[in-house]
Amino acid sequence: MARAATTTDAFNAVAEPRRRQILDVLAGGERPVNDLVTLLGLAQSQVSKHLKVLREVGLVDVRDEGRQRMYRLNGHALKPIHDWVKQYERSWNDRFDALDVVLEELTGKEQGDGGSDE
Structure with missing residues (x-):
């Protein structure tokens, strides 16, 4: 049986260590992407890629606040x-x-x- 795509399965999404780090940070509260970049020491493109996967599986929600996009953990999806x-x-x-x-x-x-x- 083929493995589920990372973007459709929460288990596969959290199997990636960087995504777990993002979830750990967001467990402390809502953050803009720039905070995640700084805290994790990753390039913005990497953080954005991981956030996209986490959003697609429903583990992270996003909202616009002015010019920033604020990310928060969706605990229900866990x-x-x-x-x-x-x-x-x-x-x-x-x-x-x-x-x-x-x-x-x-x-x-x-x-x-x-x-x-x-």
Whole structure:
């Protein structure tokens, strides 16, 4: 089966590290493209290309404010990714709980040694 085009699938869109960086910045609030260019240290053409993909999949919304275009995160569009990751949450929690037990046992053994060589 062919892979979905990046521009039609949120999973593929966020697979690109630079796009995730843009989303991370926009999670802090709305920003103009020039702010993104400065914060990410990328050329404006690169940022614009990534923003276009993010807009096309609905992860980013844009509005005009005077001469600037303001970009903001559309958290609702991240829900399919959240729902998919949530499937693994129970497994992660079970593993962390098991790790806690092991760490408590190790800590108990270290404290029980007493450090004495008698």
